[in-house]
Amino acid sequence: MSVRVRFAPSPTGHIHVGNVRTALFNYLFARSEGGRFILRIEDTDLERSTLESENLIYEDLKWLGLDYDEGPKMGGDYGPYRQTERFGIYRKCAEELMEKGYAYKCFCTKEELDAEREKAQAEGRPPLYSGKCSRMTKEEADRREAAGEKPSIRFRAFKPNVLVKDMIHGEINFPTNSFGDFIIIRPDGTPIYNYVVVVDDAMMKITHVIRGDDHLPNTPKQVLIYEALGYEAPTFAHIPMILGPDHAKLSKRHGNTSVEQFRSSGYLPEAMINYMALLSWSSDDEKELFSKEELISKFSLSRVSKSAAVFDFDKLDWMNGYYIRRKTADELYGLCLPFLLDSGMADGGFLEKEKERVKAMLLSVRDNFVKLSDAPAFMEVYFKRAAEITPEAGEVLALETSAPVLEAFLDKIKNYEYLSPEDYKGIMKEIQKETGAKGKALYMAVRAGVTRSTKGPEMDSVATLLPVKELSGRVEETLSMIRRG
Numbered sequence: 205m206s207v208r209v210r211f212a213p214s215p216t217g218h219i220h221v222g223n224v225r226t227a228l229f230n231y232l233f234a235r236s237e238g239g240r241f242i243l244r245i246e247d248t249d250l251e252r253s254t255l256e257s258e259n260l261i262y263e264d265l266k267w268l269g270l271d272y273d274e275g276p277k278m279g280g281d282y283g284p285y286r287q288t289e290r291f292g293i294y295r296k297c298a299e300e301l302m303e304k305g306y307a308y309k310c311f312c313t314k315e316e317l318d319a320e321r322e323k324a325q326a327e328g329r330p331p332l333y334s335g336k337c338s339r340m341t342k343e344e345a346d347r348r349e350a351a352g353e354k355p356s357i358r359f360r361a362f363k364p365n366v367l368v369k370d371m372i373h374g375e376i377n378f379p380t381n382s383f384g385d386f387i388i389i390r391p392d393g394t395p396i397y398n399y400v401v402v403v404d405d406a407m408m409k410i411t412h413v414i415r416g417d418d419h420l421p422n423t424p425k426q427v428l429i430y431e432a433l434g435y436e437a438p439t440f441a442h443i444p445m446i447l448g449p450d451h452a453k454l455s456k457r458h459g460n461t462s463v464e465q466f467r468s469s470g471y472l473p474e475a476m477i478n479y480m481a482l483l484s485w486s487s488d489d490e491k492e493l494f495s496k497e498e499l500i501s502k503f504s505l506s507r508v509s510k511s512a513a514v515f516d517f518d519k520l521d522w523m524n525g526y527y528i529r530r531k532t533a534d535e536l537y538g539l540c541l542p543f544l545l546d547s548g549m550a551d552g553g554f555l556e557k558e559k560e561r562v563k564a565m566l567l568s569v570r571d572n573f574v575k576l577s578d579a580p581a582f583m584e585v586y587f588k589r590a591a592e593i594t595p596e597a598g599e600v601l602a603l604e605t606s607a608p609v610l611e612a613f614l615d616k617i618k619n620y621e622y623l624s625p626e627d628y629k630g631i632m633k634e635i636q637k638e639t640g641a642k643g644k645a646l647y648m649a650v651r652a653g654v655t656r657s658t659k660g661p662e663m664d665s666v667a668t669l670l671p672v673k674e675l676s677g678r679v680e681e682t683l684s685m686i687r688r689g
């Protein structure tokens with residue numbers, strides 16, 4: 205039997221990293237087993253599901269490169285893949301369950317059920333359904349329905365215990381009196397998650413259900429439904445939750461949590477994939493940096509741990525920097541362009557016309573990036589004149605030799621449009637000879653003259669990537685700033 209797994213998000217907002225890690229594990233498992241990876245949109249919650257969120261799911265998966273083999277837009281042999289298009293199927297299966305006695309119509313009103321629940325709670329019993337409608341004859345149910353009452357459909361917890369077998373958690377026995385008979389279709393006709401998920405997984409021939417272990421308590425109900433429908437249950441693998449650095453469930457207050465936020469703050473998909481793969485999974489060789497292809501060849505569910513993973517933002521940052529440093533100049537340019545444009549520091553026409561120089565500028569500063577969104581701040585040295593001289597640069601500029609060095613620099617560059625690396629080297633040698641300044645007194649003086657700082661990218665890059673007009677403009681301005689004191 206070939207492996208078929210699915211990612212089944214509910215389109216009710218941005219996708220949280222926890223969900224995407226679930227998608228990733230399904231993807232890696234499918235690809236490593238030569239199986240199929242299916243996307244199913246679980247939009248039965250009509251009030252909370254939006255098309256906008258559904259589109260975000262497609263976008264996020266595409267950005268991450270988690271391509272699927274069957275899904276809502278592309279179709280497949282087991283569609284439709286959007287639950288709202290499957291309501292007829294759910295209804296039909298529910299009729300079947302009722303015929304076989306596994307389900308029944310329940311006419312209890314919300315008020316009655318609330319009262320029952322409160323009573324149970326007051327008496328310290330679990331809030332189970334009393335089973336009041338479970339013995340109703342078909343005739344009576346039909347009569348009440350014909351008279352206008354709208355029943356829900358309730359599934360009968362038809363045996364005392366359910367054994368859930370899970371690849372990660374082992375075998376867990378759930379007594380069914382912890383949940384009792386449960387609703388599978390509401391009075392308004394909308395079906396409930398625990399029910400539709402089984403109908404779909406069974407009909408879509410899903411072999412392995414890999415999902416967050418917050419769904420473990422739902423699993424016994426689902427196993428009962430499989431049995432009632434006459435299907436064998438799939439293999440379950442419930443993967444642990446993701447916690448924030450303080451060991452509370454990862455949430456907004458810890459920082460970025462949605463894929464969209466990570467993307468727009470300048471994380472690379474390869475860093476996200478690599479980092480998320482290590483959340484509760486590890487390789488047998490203790491390596492940590494993996495391409496998607498390597499992950500596919502290494503991944504196995506048997507190496508997924510039972511304990512929750514702690515999301516380490518610093519480690520993700522480190523990995524992101526690593527992947528940024530592996531980009532070619534062309535790729536880096538394309539990736540940073542939106543951030544440079546957004547910052548307003550340079551316009552699109554300029555960035556296009558000066559593409560080659562901008563690429564070289566980016567290469568000169570990229571080792572400092574944690575995220576692509578760091579580009580504008582580090583590129584400032586090329587696009588903006590600093591309004592102030594830093595105290596360290598002030599010290600360098602106060603040296604006796606600094607003003608003569610800068611005067612000589614101005615004089616020697618004046619006939620160029622741009623300096624080549626050789627020009628710059630030659631000029632610096634000449635200045636050294638003429639002024640006697642060397643080392644820090646020479647190079648830092650020029651750096652401080654041009655950038656008003658003692659830090660930044662290699663001076664060779666700054667001196668050769670800025671037009672000479674800009675270099676002299678800056679140096680003249682710096683000289684007058686120090687003369688003014």
Ligand code: GLU
Pocket residue numbers: 212213214246401414415419
């Ligand atoms: N729509 C459910 C969720 O997003 C799917 C759970 C499952 O994989 O069964 O939590």
